[in-house]
Amino acid sequence: MNIKTLVLVVAAGSSVAFTAACTGTQTQAAAPDAVYVNATVITMDPAGSTAEAVAVRDGLITTVGSSADIRKLAAATTRVVDLRGQTLLPGFIDAHSHFPGSGTAALYSVNLSSPPLGPIESVDDVVAALKAKAAETPKGGWIRGNGYDQTLLKEGRHPTRQDLDRASTEHPIFITHASGHLSVANGMALKLANLTKASPNPKGGVIQKDPKTGELTGLLEESGNLVGRLIPRLTDEQQQEAIKWAVTDYASHGVTTATLAGGGLSPAMRTAGKAGVLTLRVVAMGGLGDLSALPPARLDGDEMLKTGLTVKMVHDGSIQGFTGYLSKPYHTVYNNDPAYRGYPRESREELVDRVKALNRAGYQIAIHANGDEAIEDVIVAYREALKDTPRQDHRWRIEHAQMTREDQLDAIKELGISPSFFVSHTYYWGDQHRDIFQGPERGAHISALASARKRGIRFSIHLDSNVTPMRPLQAVWSAVNRITRSGKVLGPDQRISAIDALRAVTIDAAWQEHDDRLKGSIEAGKFADFVVLAENPLTVDPVHIKDIKITQTIVGGKAIYADDSGGTN
Numbered sequence: 001m002n003i004k005t006l007v008l009v010v011a012a013g014s015s016v017a018f019t020a021a022c023t024g025t026q027t028q029a030a031a032p033d034a035v036y037v038n039a040t041v042i043t044m045d046p047a048g049s050t051a052e053a054v055a056v057r058d059g060l061i062t063t064v065g066s067s068a069d070i071r072k073l074a075a076a077t078t079r080v081v082d083l084r085g086q087t088l089l090p091g092f093i094d095a096h097s098h099f100p101g102s103g104t105a106a107l108y109s110v111n112l113s114s115p116p117l118g119p120i121e122s123v124d125d126v127v128a129a130l131k132a133k134a135a136e137t138p139k140g141g142w143i144r145g146n147g148y149d150q151t152l153l154k155e156g157r158h159p160t161r162q163d164l165d166r167a168s169t170e171h172p173i174f175i176t177h178a179s180g181h182l183s184v185a186n187g188m189a190l191k192l193a194n195l196t197k198a199s200p201n202p203k204g205g206v207i208q209k210d211p212k213t214g215e216l217t218g219l220l221e222e223s224g225n226l227v228g229r230l231i232p233r234l235t236d237e238q239q240q241e242a243i244k245w246a247v248t249d250y251a252s253h254g255v256t257t258a259t260l261a262g263g264g265l266s267p268a269m270r271t272a273g274k275a276g277v278l279t280l281r282v283v284a285m286g287g288l289g290d291l292s293a294l295p296p297a298r299l300d301g302d303e304m305l306k307t308g309l310t311v312k313m314v315h316d317g318s319i320q321g322f323t324g325y326l327s328k329p330y331h332t333v334y335n336n337d338p339a340y341r342g343y344p345r346e347s348r349e350e351l352v353d354r355v356k357a358l359n360r361a362g363y364q365i366a367i368h369a370n371g372d373e374a375i376e377d378v379i380v381a382y383r384e385a386l387k388d389t390p391r392q393d394h395r396w397r398i399e400h401a402q403m404t405r406e407d408q409l410d411a412i413k414e415l416g417i418s419p420s421f422f423v424s425h426t427y428y429w430g431d432q433h434r435d436i437f438q439g440p441e442r443g444a445h446i447s448a449l450a451s452a453r454k455r456g457i458r459f460s461i462h463l464d465s466n467v468t469p470m471r472p473l474q475a476v477w478s479a480v481n482r483i484t485r486s487g488k489v490l491g492p493d494q495r496i497s498a499i500d501a502l503r504a505v506t507i508d509a510a511w512q513e514h515d516d517r518l519k520g521s522i523e524a525g526k527f528a529d530f531v532v533l534a535e536n537p538l539t540v541d542p543v544h545i546k547d548i549k550i551t552q553t554i555v556g557g558k559a560i561y562a563d564d565s566g567g568t569n
């Protein structure tokens with residue numbers, strides 16, 4: 001038995017041993033539990049190898065090779081899975097999402113998205129959808145909506161409190177923008193939150209007021225929590241239902257590891273883990289608590305469910321909500337202020353202090369920064385913190401990294417920072433970035449994947465679900481094609497190859513999580529986490545990549561999703 005066993009001691013005195021080979025070679029001692037043969041295996045190993053077949057035992061890959069050789073390993077007890085020419089890849093690693101937010105939204109919130117994600121095309125549609133929900137909700141009960149996008153509404157503006165009052169004055173209503181950074185409340189919800197025209201803006205946010213009358217418009221920038229915190233928590237049962245929904249959705253799109261970008265593991269997630277509901281692996285970044293009481297970074301959990309090592313912070317907002325923090329003004333004038341360039345959540349100095357403290361406590365750090373000025377603050381903070389307490393191989397992240405400039409990529413390379421790009425923006429908001437928020441030049445440079453690749457910067461790509469649906473192949477398609485909703489190509493120079501895009505949802509995403517020794521490629525000794533695709537993304541027409549069918553998703557050698565329309569197994 002050559003597979004190395006790695007024992008990780010976890011918090012609270014318990015210890016979980018998980019076998020995770022670093023350099024494993026195949027063991028002949030026991031027959032595989034399963035062999036997957038007759039596939040195109042894109043291994044994502046350092047040599048870029050392909051193979052035909054894989055053998056699995058005890059949840060780990062034992063051998064990768066030709067179908068003929070792997071078949072020879074099978075004993076009578078071995079399950080032989082003939083993949084009939086399909087493509088086997090390492091399971092997709094969601095590098096940044098808000099699991100199980102897509103389940104919560106789908107089950108407990110009105111879908112206010114515009115096509116293709118939902119039916120809403122105007123403010124009147126928003127009102128009608130909320131009104132329908134109000135009709136079936138007891139008076140006084142909260143109504144939630146999510147996913148509206150003012151740029152896709154006929155009126156080209158946010159709904160107002162008055163619009164929402166047309167849906168109901170007897171229910172508090174709270175709706176969230178597609179970016180998650182803006183929200184609108186109706187009169188009753190604002191009243192419950194004690195928000196009035198006299199309410200001052202909270203730190204790092206804006207309570208929008210009508211410039212003429214000073215009255216609240218209902219729009220809350222980066223401060224939805226002022227109202228959102230009043231909404232009753234979902235019951236335990238509802239939370240479990242949301243988790244089940246999200247597991248099914250993620251699994252059916254090939255995800256074998258979900259990463260929670262902030263907030264740590266909720267009690268509901270731990271319950272789901274114990275109950276076996278979480279069939280995919282979950283890595284949770286913590287939120288930022290009280291700095292003065294910051295515990296040292298410490299692994300809490302095991303290979304299925306873990307947290308404790310990474311802290312996620314948010315430094316600016318969303319470009320498509322005009323709250324991303326830019327070095328130069330927005331392309332179109334916002335709030336009648338031609339110099340307006342968004343704002344950060346806190347000052348550069350405050351950020352530097354936080355990052356230093358997190359570094360001293362040993363954390364991996366991930367900071368949301370969309371605008372280039374916010375990205376600059378993060379780079380400065382990382383540089384200062386590394387001077388303060390030098391650290392090798394930190395893999396500190398910038399989340400979304402949307403407006404990263406070329407000179408900033410130089411600094412990112414120099415400091416060993418790793419961006420997680422939200423490249424699907426090129427599709428979902430690419431036209432608006434070009435025409436409304438950034439203008440043609442800056443717009444073409446969002447998600448500068450090719451520039452990062454040229455410098456040898458390792459990065460992941462993500463979907464930020466429930467901001468956009470969890471569809472890793474959509475993110476790969478966006479990275480390869482950069483096609484906008486209107487069918488134009490945004491920034492053709494920044495397109496990357498399909499293999500590089502696949503790295504960003506497999507091995508490089510695993511590397512970002514310091515888990516590349518365990519997963520992200522199909523190599524002996526790693527977890528048997530796979531996705532089976534009906535077609536090979538390296539050889540299909542690149543515009544077809546997002547439509548490739550996922551036929552199986554496998555975690556630790558167990559199928560957690562299988563397409564039952566036939567074809568496999």
Ligand SMILES: [Zn+2]
Pocket residue numbers: 096097098261464
């Ligand atoms: Zn996010």
